[in-house]
Structures are given as C-alpha cells and as structure tokens.
Amino acid sequence: MTLTALPYLLALALMIIGLYVVVAKKNIIKIILGVAILDYAVNLFLLLLGYRDGGTAPIASPQQAASSDTLATFAAGSVDPVPQALVLTSIVIGLGCLALMVSLAIRLHEKFGTFDMTRIRELKG
Amino acid sequence: MNSGMSLIVKTVTRLVAGFITLFGIYIVLYGHVSPGGGFAGGAILAAGLILVLLAFGREATLRMMSHDGALAWDCGGALAFVLIAALGYLAGGFFVNFLSHGEPGQLNSAGMIPLLNAAIGAKVGAGLFGVFLALAVFRPGRHREDPS
Amino acid sequence: MTTWLPLFVILPLAAGFLTPLAGRRPGESGGAARGLALLVGAVLLAGSIALLGSEPAVYWIGGWPGADRPSVGLSLVCDGLTQMLLVTVNAIAFCALLYSWSYIQRYTGRALYYCLFLLMLAGMNAVVLAGDLFNVFVFMEVAVICSYALVAFGVERAELEAAFKYVVLGSVSSLFVLLGIALIYNLTGQLNMALVAERLGALGTERGPAVWLAAGCFIMGFGLKAAMVPFHAWLPDAHPSAPAPISAMLSGVVIKAVGVYVVCRILFNVFGLNTPAGALYANVLIVLGTLSMVIGVFLAIGQWDFKRLLAYHSISQMGYVFLAVGVGAAVLATDGPRPIAALAIFGGLFHLVNHATFKSLLFLCSGSAEYAAGTRDLHELGGLKYTMPTTAGCCRVAALSIAGVPPFNGFWSKLIIVVATAMAGYWILAALAAFVSFMTLLSFLKVQRYALEGPPPERIRAIHETPVPMRLAMIGLATACVLLGVLVPLHRARLIDPATRTLTEPRLYVERFRPPDQPHMGTTWAAAVKELQP
Numbered sequence: 055m056t057l058t059a060l061p062y063l064l065a066l067a068l069m070i071i072g073l074y075v076v077v078a079k080k081n082i083i084k085i086i087l088g089v090a091i092l093d094y095a096v097n098l099f100l101l102l103l104g105y106r107d108g109g110t111a112p113i114a115s116p117q118q119a120a121s122s123d124t125l126a127t128f129a130a131g132s133v134d135p136v137p138q139a140l141v142l143t144s145i146v147i148g149l150g151c152l153a154l155m156v157s158l159a160i161r162l163h164e165k166f167g168t169f170d171m172t173r174i175r176e177l178k179g
Numbered sequence: 180m181n182s183g184m185s186l187i188v189k190t191v192t193r194l195v196a197g198f199i200t201l202f203g204i205y206i207v208l209y210g211h212v213s214p215g216g217g218f219a220g221g222a223i224l225a226a227g228l229i230l231v232l233l234a235f236g237r238e239a240t241l242r243m244m245s246h247d248g249a250l251a252w253d254c255g256g257a258l259a260f261v262l263i264a265a266l267g268y269l270a271g272g273f274f275v276n277f278l279s280h281g282e283p284g285q286l287n288s289a290g291m292i293p294l295l296n297a298a299i300g301a302k303v304g305a306g307l308f309g310v311f312l313a314l315a316v317f318r319p320g321r322h323r324e325d326p327s
Numbered sequence: 328m329t330t331w332l333p334l335f336v337i338l339p340l341a342a343g344f345l346t347p348l349a350g351r352r353p354g355e356s357g358g359a360a361r362g363l364a365l366l367v368g369a370v371l372l373a374g375s376i377a378l379l380g381s382e383p384a385v386y387w388i389g390g391w392p393g394a395d396r397p398s399v400g401l402s403l404v405c406d407g408l409t410q411m412l413l414v415t416v417n418a419i420a421f422c423a424l425l426y427s428w429s430y431i432q433r434y435t436g437r438a439l440y441y442c443l444f445l446l447m448l449a450g451m452n453a454v455v456l457a458g459d460l461f462n463v464f465v466f467m468e469v470a471v472i473c474s475y476a477l478v479a480f481g482v483e484r485a486e487l488e489a490a491f492k493y494v495v496l497g498s499v500s501s502l503f504v505l506l507g508i509a510l511i512y513n514l515t516g517q518l519n520m521a522l523v524a525e526r527l528g529a530l531g532t533e534r535g536p537a538v539w540l541a542a543g544c545f546i547m548g549f550g551l552k553a554a555m556v557p558f559h560a561w562l563p564d565a566h567p568s569a570p571a572p573i574s575a576m577l578s579g580v581v582i583k584a585v586g587v588y589v590v591c592r593i594l595f596n597v598f599g600l601n602t603p604a605g606a607l608y609a610n611v612l613i614v615l616g617t618l619s620m621v622i623g624v625f626l627a628i629g630q631w632d633f634k635r636l637l638a639y640h641s642i643s644q645m646g647y648v649f650l651a652v653g654v655g656a657a658v659l660a661t662d663g664p665r666p667i668a669a670l671a672i673f674g675g676l677f678h679l680v681n682h683a684t685f686k687s688l689l690f691l692c693s694g695s696a697e698y699a700a701g702t703r704d705l706h707e708l709g710g711l712k713y714t715m716p717t718t719a720g721c722c723r724v725a726a727l728s729i730a731g732v733p734p735f736n737g738f739w740s741k742l743i744i745v746v747a748t749a750m751a752g753y754w755i756l757a758a759l760a761a762f763v764s765f766m767t768l769l770s771f772l773k774v775q776r777y778a779l780e781g782p783p784p785e786r787i788r789a790i791h792e793t794p795v796p797m798r799l800a801m802i803g804l805a806t807a808c809v810l811l812g813v814l815v816p817l818h819r820a821r822l823i824d825p826a827t828r829t830l831t832e833p834r835l836y837v838e839r840f841r842p843p844d845q846p847h848m849g850t851t852w853a854a855a856v857k858e859l860q861p
Contacts (some may be wrong), residue, residue, distance in 0.1 A: 076499060082491065083590045085686045089498045100509045116284075137512070140461055144505060146218060151498050153310045153473055158491045160314065165484045176485045190714035250347055251358040254442075257344040265337050267389070 061102050082169045089155065092149040097141050100118035104137030118171045183236035193235035199227035207300035211289040217299025224304030230309050237315070249309035256302025263294050328377070329384040330475035331405045335371060336412065336466075337454040342367040343445030347438050356589045361428055364441040368421040372451070375413040378405065378420040380821045385458065385840045401460035402519065404840045410675065412455040412588050415683045416821065418807070419579045420448050423572035426691050430572060430698060439803065440480060440570075447473035451584040458840055459518045460508045460597075462813040464501070467585045471497050471552065474581055478569045489568035491562075496561045500551035506543030510537050521841040524597045528837070531602075536654040539604065545593050546611060553586025555649060556619040556825075559642050563626070568643065571694020574634060579687035583679055587648055594656065596829070605660035612653030615630035617709070617756055620646025624766045633778065634701040636770065637686065640729065644682045644765060650760065651675030651744045654751050655830070658731025665831060667750050673819075673827045674743035680823065681736040681811060683751035685728040688804035692722035693798055699790040703772065710783030719779045721801040726775060726806045736812035793839070 072095055073090025110128075112135040118128040159169065166174050183189060203223035210216030232240040244252075270277030281288030346360040383406040407411075424444070431437055450470025455464045475497060479490035487834035512518055514537050515526035527534060547558070554562035554765035568578050592607050594600070623643030630636035656673035657663065695718040696711060697703045712719040731742075741764050783790075792798065811818065829836065 072498075075429075076495065083330055085495055089495060092499065092502050096505050096509070099506065103509055103513045108416075126754070127786075137509070140508075140512075140691070142218070143465060147472075147501075150477055151475075151494065151501075153314075153496050154472065155491070157310075157313060158479060158494065160481070161482055162487050162491060165487060174488050176488050224565075252346045253345040258341060259338060259343045259346065265333075265341075272330070272389065273337070276389065316504075 055159075058107070061105075062099070062115040066097050068092075068098065071095075078104070082162060082171060085171070086152065086155045087100060090148070090152055093144075093152075097144055100137050100141050100144065104134035106131075106133045109133035109167065111141045182264065183239065188234045194211050196227050198229050199230065200224060200251070203300070204263055205229060207296055208293065210288070210290045210296040210300075212284055212286065217296040218303050220296070221300040221303025222307060224300065225311070226306035228304070228308045232308075232311070232315065244305075244308065246309070246312060249305045249312065252301050252305030253309055256298045256305065259298040260295055260302065263291055263298060266291075328381055329386055330404070330407055331374070332384070332386040332456060333388065333697045334374065335456060336403075336449050337372050337563075338367050338371060339445040339449035339452065343442050343449060345444065346441040347440065360438040360441040361424075361431075361734050363540060364445055365421075365428065367445065368417070368424040368448075371417040371448070372421045373416075375410070375417045378410050379414060381405075381410070383407070383835075383839050389673075401462055402840065402842075403456040404458040404521075405456060405838070406829050406839065407594070408588070408676075408829040409455050409474075409514070409781065411680065411826040412424050412584060413452065413484070413821055414806060415680050416448070416451050416455065416580045416584055417467075419576060419687050419804075422687065422691070423576050423801040426575070426694070426797050427570075427572045428796040430797055432732070433698075434480065434570065436480075438478070438520040442572070443477050443480075443595040444576075447477065447581070454584050454799070455588055458520055460511060460520060460523065461518050463589060464508055467504070467552070467589070467759045468501055470581060470585055471501070473694055474569075474573070474577060477573045478565050478577075478637060480570055480573070481568070486568045488671075489564035489632050491601075493561045493565040496551060496558075498516035500548045502548075506740045507541040507548065510544070512542040514538065514541075514660070518843070520592070520597050521837045521839075524599060524833075524837050525841060526599070528599060528834075534602075535747075538598070540609060542594075542598060542604065545614075546590065546608075548591045548614060549586050549593075553582050553590065553645055553649075554619075555586075555644050555645070556613045556642065557620045559623070561618065563635055563638045566638040566690075567632060571690055571697065574637075574694070575687035578638065578690060579683045582641065583647060583683065585649075587645065587652075587679060591651075591652055591830060595833045599833055600656055600660040601662075603814045606657060609656035609660050609788045612649050612656060613756070614651030614653075615785075616651075616653050617759060618646070619643065620650060620763050621759060624763050624770065628773075629768050631705045631709070633696065633705055633774070634690065636774065637689050637693060640770070641682075641686055641768065643767065644678070644686065644729065647741065647744055647760065647763075648682070649753060650678050650756065651678065651747065652830075654748050654753060654756075658751050660833065663751065667747060669827055669831045670743060671751060672745035672830050674740055674747050676814065676826050676830075677819075678737075678740035678744060681728065681808075684811060685725040685735075685737060685805045685806055688721060688725040688808065689729065689800060690858045691797070691801050692718050692725065692805065694794045695801065698793055698797070700787040701789075705777040707784060708778040708787070709781045710779075710788075712779045714783055714787070714790050717792055717798045718801065721805040722779060723775065724805040724808050727814070731764040732768070734809075734812050738809050739812055739815055767808050 072088050072092030075091065076085055079085055080087060110132045111128070114125060114128050114130040118124050137145055163169060163172060168174065197221035197295065203220045206223055207217055207220030228240065228244060231243065264274045267273055267275035267277055276290040276292070278290035280290050344361050346363060346781070349359040349363065383404070386403040388403065404794045426442070426827060427440070429442055434440065435498040446469050450466045450473065453466035454463055459468060470695060475490055478493055479486050509517070511523055514534070516524050517523045517526055527538065551558040566574050569577060593611070597607065598608065600609065621640050623639050623646055627636050627639030627643060630639060651671050652675040655668040657674065658668035658671065693703055695715065696708060699715060700708060702708065724735065728737040731738045741760070744759050745760050
C-alpha cells in the first residue's frame with residue numbers, strides 16, 4: 055500500500071458514507087447531505103484520475119507550443135485537464151440538484167411541519 | 180422582517196460590496212486568459228448581492244435587484260449564450276468561433292469566448308441570487324396547515 | 328440536413344429561456360409562452376420526420392475536428408436509432424404541448440411550466456444526438472432536473488413527497504453514471520463513444536475488471552432512470568403526481584430517452600457484445616426485463632388510482648422492451664442466427680415506439696377524466712362514454728393497444744417479441760410474456776368497466792367533454808396507435824428497420840462516427856496533444 059492510494063481510499067470512504075446516509079437516515083436534511091457527500095466523492099475520484107505527481111497546470115506557453123515535440127514534453131509533465139473540466143460541469147449540476155432538493159425540503163416542511171421521512175407518507179401502494 | 184444587521188455590518192458592507200462586484204466583473208472578463216471565467220465570476224457577483232441582502236434586509240435589496248429582475252438576467256444570459264453560439268452559423272457551424280482570435284494571452288483575444296463568459300456570468304450571478312432569494316423566503320415553523 | 332442537427336437542441340433551449348421573459352409582463356396569461364412552445368414543438372416534429380430515412384451523419388460542434396484534427400471536439404451523431412427516438416420524443420412532446428394549451432390554464436406559473444418543458448425536451452433531444460459519453464450525462468441531467476421540478480409543479484403534499492423521492496434516487500443514479508464514465512475515461516483516455524468502442528475493442532480480453540465495474544455502474548444508473556425492477560420504487564410515485572401532459576412525457580419518452588436508449592447504445596455500440604462479457608450483459612437485461620414485466624403487472628392489478636395503475640404498467644411494458652433487446656443481445660453474443668436477433672430487437676424497438684404512443688394517450692385520457700370529474704379514483708369514476716365520448720373512445724383505443732388486441736399496434740409488437748423469444752429458445756419467457764399480456768388485458772378491462780361503462784355516478788353526471796386542443800391531442804395519438812398497427816409494412820422500412828440495424832451491426836457505429844483521418848488516437852492526454860499540433 056503506497057501513499058498514492060490514500061486519496062482513492064478517501065474517495066471510497068466518502069462514497070460509502072454518502073450511500074449509508076442516503077439509505078439509512080430518515081431526516082430529509084441528512085439525506086440531502088448524504089447526496090452531497092456522494093457527489094463530492096465521485097468528483098474527487100474523477101479529479102484524482104487526471105492528477106499527476108508533480109504535474110504543472112495544463113496551460114502551454116507560446117515557447118512550449120512552438121513545436122510538436124516541446125508540446126508533447128510539456129503535456130507529459132502536466133496534469134490531465136479533461137477530468138478537471140468534467141468535474142467543473144459536474145459540480146454545477148450538483149449545485150442545481152442540491153438547490154432543488156433544499157427548496158423541496160422547505161416546501162415539504164411547510165406542508166407537513168416535519169423533516170422526518172417516516173412521517174411524510176401520503177403515497178402508498 | 181427587521182431591516183438587516185447592525186451599523187458596523189452595514190458600514191463594512193457599504194465599503195466592500197462595490198469592490199466585490201468589481202472583482203466579479205474582473206474574473207468574468209479575464210476568464211479566457213487567467214483562472215476564473217463566467218461561472219466563478221458569476222458566483223462572486225451573486226455573493227456580493229447576497230452580502231447586501233444579509234446586511235440590509237430583503238426590502239432594500241429587492242429595490243436593487245427584484246425577483247423578476249433576477250429571472251430576466253438569468254434567462255437573458257442563457258439566451259445570449261445560445262444566440263452567440265448559434266451566430267457561429269454565419270461562419271460555418273454551431274459554436275464556430277468566428278471573431279478574430281487575437282494574440283494569445285492578451286485581453287482582446289479568443290474570439291467569442293469572452294462574450295460567452297459574460298453571458299454565463301450574468302446568468303450565474305442572477306441565477307444564484309435568485310436561488311438564494313427563493314430560499315430566504317423560508318421562515319422556520321411556518322406551515323400552511325397552521326390555523327394561525 | 329446534417330448542418331441543422333444542432334437545431335434540435337438550440338431551438339427548444341432558446342425558446343425555453345425566452346418563455347419566462349415573454350410571460351412576465353403584467354396581465355400576461357401565458358398566451359405568448361404557449362404559442363411559442365407549440366410552434367417550437369411543431370417545427371421540431373416536422374424536422375424529425377424530415378430526418379427519417381436519411382443517411383447516418385455526424386456533426387462536429389464548433390468545426391472540430393475538421394478534416395485534419397484529432398477528436399478534441401464534441402460530436403452529434405444521427406443514425407437510425409437516433410432518428411427513431413427523435414421522431415418519438417418530438418411527436419409525443421408536440422401532443423403534450425397541444426394538450427397543455429388548455430390543461431395547464433388551471434395552474435399558476437404557466438410561463439415557467441413551458442420553460443421547464445422545453446428545457447426537458449432540449450435535454451432529451453441532445454441525449455439521443457450526443458456522440459460522447461459526458462454529453463450524454465450532462466443532457467440527461469438537464470432533462471431529469473427539469474422533470475424533478477415538473478413532478479413537483481402542483482406543490483401539494485403528494486407532489487412534493489414524490490418529487491423528493493425522485494430527486495434523491497435520480498441524483499444517486501446520476502452519480503453512478505458519472506462514476507462509470509470516469510472509469511471508462513481512465514481506461515481508454517477517450518469520451519467520444521466511437522473512439523471508446525474502438526479502444527475497448529483493441530484492448531480485447533485485457534480490459535480487466537474496470538469495464539465490468541463500469542458496466543455495472545451504467546446498468547444500475549440508467550436502469551434506475553428507466554425504472555427497471557428492482558430500481559423502480561420512485562416511478563409509481565413520481566409519474567402520477569405530475570400534471571397529466573408531464574406524466575405522458577415522463578412515461579412516454581423520458582424513461583426511454585434517458586434510460587432504454589442509453590443502455591442499448593452503450594451495451595451494443597460502445598461495449599460491444601462479441602466479448603466474453605457480452606452474454607452476461609444480455610442475461611442481465613433479460614433477467615431485469617422479465618422481473619419488471621411480471622412484477623409490474625401484478626402490482627398494477629390492485630391499483631384503484633387511474634394514473635398510478637398506468638405508472639405500474641409502464642414498468643411492466645418497459646420490461647417487454649428490455650426482454651426483447653436482451654434476447655437479441657444474447658443471440659448476437661453467442662453468434663446465434665442473426666435474423667432471430669434482428670427480429671427480437673425489432674420487436675423491442677417497435678414496442679418502445681408503441682408504448683410511447685399508447686401510454687402517453689392513456690395518461691392524457693386520465694388527465695381529461697381528472698380535468699372534468701376532479702378525481703382519478705376508479706371507484707368514483709364511471710359512465711365516461713356517455714359524458715365524455717371522445718375521451719372514452721381514445722381511452723378504449725389505447726387500452727386495447729396496451730393489452731395487445733389486434734389490430735392495434737401493441738398487438739404486433741408483443742406478437743413479434745413473443746415469437747422472437749420463443750425462436751431464440753426461451754420458451755418459458757415467451758409463455759410469461761404472453762401471460763403478462765393477458766394480465767394487462769384483465770387490468771384494462773377493469774379500467775374500462777369502472778371508468779367508461781356503467782351509469783355515471785350522481786356527482787359527475789353533469790360533466791362535459793374537455794376543450795378542443797386536449798381532444799385534438801388525444802385523437803392524434805389514437806390515430807397514431809391505429810396507423811402504427813395497421814401500416815406496419817409501410818413504416819418499418821423508414822422508422823424501425825434502420826434503428827434495428829444500428830443495434831444488430833454494432834461495429835458500424837465506430838466506422839461511421841469516429842473522427843476522420845486519425846489512425847491511432849493516443850490513449851493519453853500527452854499523446855493527444857502531440858497529434859493536436861498541425
């Protein structure tokens with residue numbers, strides 16, 4: 055077990071915690087927090103895939119972009135930008151979902167007077 | 180609703196709110212040459228408005244930016260983004276960058292990307308503020324089944 | 328034609344953001360918004376019909392990659408399967424918009440309703456057009472986030488509860504999809520589906536366990552979106568709680584565009600079936616499909632809420648689609664006779680189109696009954712054939728279609744599925760499919776007996792037929808149910824055969840849609856950058 059595996063283990067642990075909270079908790083706010091934690095776990099995992107030890111930011115200077123070879127050397131020493139772009143998008147989507155869930159929770163509290171999922175039971179069958 | 184927080188908070192807010200907005204605009208406009216961009220800058224713009232909301236209360240803030248205003252900026256920004264992207268059809272296709280690309284690293288470069296960034300900045304700033312406004316309507320303990 | 332492919336996304340997106348601006352003038356009753364939405368729906372429907380039968384095409388957004396650049400660009404692809412889904416989605420959307428013209432006048436916030444509707448439509452169109460995995464994810468999220476909000480549109484107790492369950496399960500399933508995409512990217516260094524398929528094919532048997540994990544993530548994520556048993560718990564709550572046109576959209580097209588379509592595309596075209604894992608994927612589809620088919624119909628029988636009964640039937644009917652597609656995949660994976668595989672997949676896709684028409688129609692009919700009578704409890708309805716003859720007639724057509732009575736469309740697709748399943752050697756499953764069809768018939772006899780027949784109860788004796796736009800939408804879908812059934816030989820060559828071919832000949836996808844002139848795309852960021860340089 056090398057030290058580089060540790061962040062992946064952190065992502066795994068976050069994922070398990072998030073899933074546990076979503077499945078086991080009855081409080082709406084806690085369920086929302088569980089979804090948020092799960093979201094961060096997947097984002098962290100995605101970000102780690104593009105990470106390179108000691109890599110630089112993937113922005114090439116004009117000198118580095120001068121020829122195909124220098125550019126390849128630069129790219130070999132920089133982190134992968136694609137997962138970063140994906141994570142940004144995924145964070146924005148997660149924000150949208152989170153805002154929607156919170157507003158639903160507020161409306162639910164207005165109607166039912168509680169955040170307890172076990173007492174919000176209109177639908178059966 | 181009382182009219183916001185203490186005098187100290189209001190004074191400090193008065194001092195920094197303008198700078199926060201300015202910084203947000205800077206982040207939006209320099210999005211194509213430095214870290215940042217429409218989303219980050221828009222979030223900062225929204226933070227400035229939210230600070231005003233917290234310090235001065237709802238009524239004073241709604242005079243600056245109302246619900247309808249936030250909705251209009253939000254949809255207008257998104258519409259501008261789609262239309263700018265569709266303008267690429269003039270040069271051959273959807274999202275084709277038809278403006279001059281300029282010198283990389285300069286402010287006046289990257290064709291239509293700064294315009295797209297500005298559109299996103301408007302949308303995100305107004306959108307996040309709108310979300311905050313919608314959530315700030317909530318008062319704990321108030322629910323409609325309550326007879327009072 | 329190819330040049331204008333992005334319009335399927337641009338138009339509803341732009342109109343969606345325009346409607347709230349048009350609808351916020353004081354005294355505005357949403358007339359501008361609904362006119363704009365209906366216009367966009369009509370244009371998209373016409374465009375998608377015009378697209379039918381055209382050659383497979385790929386559109387590179389922003390001019391990337393051009394003739395001489397590698398695949399850093401995003402692509403929109405349009406082959407037979409995409410064309411079929413586009414027609415289905417836009418036809419149902421047009422009918423739902425026409426129906427909303429009158430129906431939604433009872434709600435407040437109409438401009439926002441049309442905004443969410445059009446954004447959902449844009450998301451679905453983009454999902455079926457997208458040529459890379461991450462765009463599938465992003466636009467799936469656009470579509471489902473709008474559907475979360477639309478389920479809660481009535482903001483009453485039941486709607487809010489259903490929407491909250493839907494949004495939690497939907498978010499979790501989306502995160503599994505994202506995890507699968509991350510694993511695939513790490514393995515292949517690509518997101519473009521054609522290039523991913525090519526890399527996975529080149530890796531062959533050295534794919535390792537990551538592909539299995541990714542496939543599991545995709546099946547679970549999209550299976551939850553498609554409400555396969557055992558991931559179905561949210562659907563019977565969410566679909567009935569939405570306004571009727573939205574229920575029709577959700578059951579009619581959303582679970583197909585962001586569920587069934589993506590599962591088929593990824594398993595057939597990206598992962599490929601000619602691998603050791605192919606048979607396993609096929610068996611998973613068959614097992615989940617059979618479970619959905621059987622459990623869905625048994626849960627539906629006991630329902631007395633009209634829309635909830637329909638929602639359970641959606642689970643059951645989607646089970647048919649998955650069973651048929653799974654049987655086709657199993658035959659392909661074991662190098663069985665290809666005509667049988669083609670027949671099974673044809674049956675599945677035909678049933679997908681048919682289900683979109685008759686289930687949307689049923690939801691619209693239940694909405695009409697609720698609109699006029701104020702209830703959707705089958706105990707309290709009755710005698711609709713006297714008070715609302717058009718609604719009752721359309722409801723009868725749809726019920727006979729879903730129950731598999733000739734000559735309506737449901738009969739033909741179910742017949743093909745049963746025959747193909749039997750020919751592939753799954754005798755027990757074929758018998759089960761026929762049995763479930765019988766149970767469906769029983770369930771809809773109950774609907775007819777309690778909702779349409781008998782004397783009208785005192786309370787709803789004076790109700791009237793619904794406004795003209797709602798009736799037009801229902802008549803249009805009922806006509807589609809009949810024509811799709813009677814004219815099978817005419818429409819199959821243009822509508823369904825090209826879609827079947829995309830799935831039975833999965834390698835065509837790579838040949839058609841991979842970026843041009845790039846013999847060996849690098850697997851890493853560094854290699855990609857090297858090729859990027861002119």
